[in-house]
Amino acid sequence: MRKVKRMAFFFFLLLLVLAGSGCVFLRHPKFGRLPLGERLARIEKSPNYRDGVFHNETPTPVMAVKRPPIRSMLKFLFSSRKNLRPKSAIPSVKTDLKALDPKADVLVWLGHSSLYLQLNGKRILVDPVLFEGAPLSFFNMAFPGTEIYKPEDFPDIDYLLITHDHWDHLDYKAMKALKDRIGKVVCGLGVGEHLAYWGFPEEKIVELDWNEKSAFTEDFTIDCLPARHFSGRKFTRNKSLWVGWIIETPAKKIYISGDSGYDGHFAKIREKYGKIDLAILENGQYNPDWRYIHMLPEDLVKAAKDIDATRLFTVHNSKYILSTHTWREPLDKIAENAEKENLPLITPMIGEVVRIGDRGQTFQKWWENVK
Secondary structure, eight states: OHHHHHHHHHHHHHHHHHHHHHHHHHTSGGGOOOOOHHHHHHHTTOTTEETTEEOOSSOOOSSSSOOOHHHHHHHHHHSOOOSOSOSSOOOBOOOOGGGSOTTSOEEEEEETTEEEEEETTEEEEESOOSSOSSTTGGGSOOOTTSOOOOGGGSOOEEEEEEOOOSTTTOOHHHHHHHGGGEEEEEEETTHHHHHHHTTOOGGGEEEEOTTOEEEEETTEEEEEEEOSOOOOSSSOOSSSOOEEEEEEOSSOEEEEOOSOOOOTHHHHHHHHHOOOSEEEEEOSSOOGGGTTTSOOHHHHHHHHHHHOOSEEEEESOSSOOOSSSOTTHHHHHHHHHHHHHTOOBOOOOBTOEEETTOTTOOOOOGGGGOO
16 A cells, blocks of 8 residues: 555656746746737727637638547547658758849748748848747657758848747747848737747738738738738737738839738739749648648648749648658659649749749759759
8 A cells, every 4th residue: 555655756756847848848938928018009999809819801610620629639640641751861962142233133941931031222131930840849850951051141131021829930040040130020910029029020010900010111012911820829810910021112022922822812812913923832731620720732722823923932741751641752742733724833943043034944853854
């Protein structure tokens, strides 16, 4: 009996230690902070904020099918999961970003949804996830070959754009490392609370609601557009806004969808902005159960046709395991559909320079030779 009591006591101590460790971990600054004070007061005036949370333009359940959460989790964990990770390194080109002609209009994919752009003499960074794509990154490490860029590789940045606060789009360590070399951060309502908590001066943070425009100069504007998704870094959802972007100069219009399920907002972009020079759309980490918040391949084709951009580039693939499809499937599907539907797809490798105005520039299907 004494032995049983001793074991129960040690088991109780173990639970206390684990609970205490969990509480300490969840208090780490990387989890960010929910909006408060003047920032929350502004959020509460948004037409997209009701009952204490942000809402999509159309009703959007996270799960497309109704089943108990535990069943959904078990289905995800124990469904067929083959070839989720490449056996060899993802190919890349380590372009010296600091040596690029600052007057050139170019795009460089950094992996997943992270982008470096130069437009009209401005240097722009989008969703730079350079260290941690998850709160416990060692459980879902980035594919080999996809982490070739670090903060020291970037020149000083004029505008940092954040689409939403999920871990694979907002990297605490990257933000801390880049903080002093960023001119302005442009993000959706509420995301600025994380940044302020991490030491960004308030005067650097520009928060926008859907369909708001920020005109930084006469010839350089950034519009905040709707997306169909959700937000949250811990347990509380939708306290900050998820967004897409239009970057507009006298010569170019670039659309960045952010994470988004298919909806009517794609057609509205074409109606409002006319011809888009480059559309950068989410492609990957989809699942039929999540089709309202991530586009399936057939939805991506519809969105691409709605926008009718001069060139199409797809991101949110080839770096992390976030769904149950093979790592190559998103690229195989979009390449197949591009040929079938005559979509103007470009497929640069990580680090390869895309000349935004050069419609004659060609790219290889780099993933086909990766095992």
